[in-house]
Amino acid sequence: MSNTIKTAIITGASKGIGKAISLNFAANNIDVVLAARNKTQLKQLQDEIEENYQVKSLIVPTDVTDEIQVKTLVQKTLDQFGKIDILINNAGVGRFKRADEFTLDDYNYMFDINVKGVFLVTKYVVPHMVARESGQIINIASIAGKNGFKTGTLYAASKHAVVGYTWSLREDLKEYKIKVSVVCPGSVVTEFGGKKPDKVEWSMEPEDVAFACYYLASESDYVNTAEIIIKPRLNPRKINQS
Numbered sequence: 001m002s003n004t005i006k007t008a009i010i011t012g013a014s015k016g017i018g019k020a021i022s023l024n025f026a027a028n029n030i031d032v033v034l035a036a037r038n039k040t041q042l043k044q045l046q047d048e049i050e051e052n053y054q055v056k057s058l059i060v061p062t063d064v065t066d067e068i069q070v071k072t073l074v075q076k077t078l079d080q081f082g083k084i085d086i087l088i089n090n091a092g093v094g095r096f097k098r099a100d101e102f103t104l105d106d107y108n109y110m111f112d113i114n115v116k117g118v119f120l121v122t123k124y125v126v127p128h129m130v131a132r133e134s135g136q137i138i139n140i141a142s143i144a145g146k147n148g149f150k151t152g153t154l155y156a157a158s159k160h161a162v163v164g165y166t167w168s169l170r171e172d173l174k175e176y177k178i179k180v181s182v183v184c185p186g187s188v189v190t191e192f193g194g195k196k197p198d199k200v201e202w203s204m205e206p207e208d209v210a211f212a213c214y215y216l217a218s219e220s221d222y223v224n225t226a227e228i229i230i231k232p233r234l235n236p237r238k239i240n241q242s
């Protein structure tokens with residue numbers, strides 16, 4: 001059991017931003033617990049980590065909306081590593097339509113994964129961090145957690161919820177020396193929402209969000225940045241493709 005190397009749980013690790021965070025952390029000597037539903041993609045990521053880095057990794061297939069599976073995720077992490085230093089609540093989904101075209105299923109889908117998922121994983125990780133008076137929680141919201149946009153009513157509402165949740169969680173946990181932050185990226189080139197961002201020239205790479213998370217994980221003990229808003233600039237890779 002390792003006690004000097006940090007251990008991080010990353011939800012939504014199977015692809016996109018969560019995968020980039022997992023690889024960044026592994027490259028920076030942080031043991032990683034990879035949580036998402038797609039076992040095949042998690043295994044591929046674990047193989048990539050084991051081939052390239054010295055850290056330990058653990059796969060725990062998890063649907064963040066399922067309370068039993070979330071409890072198992074936390075327990076398996078503690079069984080293997082004995083501690084949780086960092087939680088990245090990254091799992092999230094988006095559907096985009098005019099407000100009146102959304103169905104109750106769209107609402108439940110986005111709020112279950114984006115909001116209930118953050119609530120559940122945090123709920124079961126926090127007691128362990130409180131007992132140790134140590135730990136860090138980083139929630140991946142979105143620029144849609146700060147602004148609104150056309151076709152984004154429900155997604156923006158869910159991400160505003162994540163931002164509000166995070167700022168309140170920060171107040172709950174600061175007396176226990178637990179750091180809490182929210183990261184709000186603009187467009188990132190991933191498969192998010194089933195398509196590439198519309199204006200791909202103005203988009204960042206998943207690695208840019210991972211870099212911000214590693215920055216937060218690297219701050220000194222007496223500093224805790226509350227919120228990072230990351231706005232893309234013209235992306236040369238995307239311009240060359242068009």
Ligand SMILES: NC(=O)c1ccc[n+]([C@@H]2O[C@H](COP(=O)([O-])OP(=O)(O)OC[C@H]3O[C@@H](n4cnc5c(N)ncnc54)[C@H](OP(=O)(O)O)[C@@H]3O)[C@@H](O)[C@H]2O)c1
Nearest residue numbers: 012014015016017036037038063064091092142188190192
């Ligand atoms: N891409 C963007 O432009 C952008 C911008 C700002 C913020 N964000 C946010 O960044 C986060 C990651 O998005 P992404 O761009 O990396 O999208 P992505 O490539 O579609 O990845 C989403 C991840 O969430 C996981 N996930 C979805 N439902 C889940 C569930 N019920 N339980 C566990 N994991 C679940 C998926 O894994 P499985 O399918 O294997 O479960 C996948 O690993 C999201 O919270 C998103 O809202 C994205």
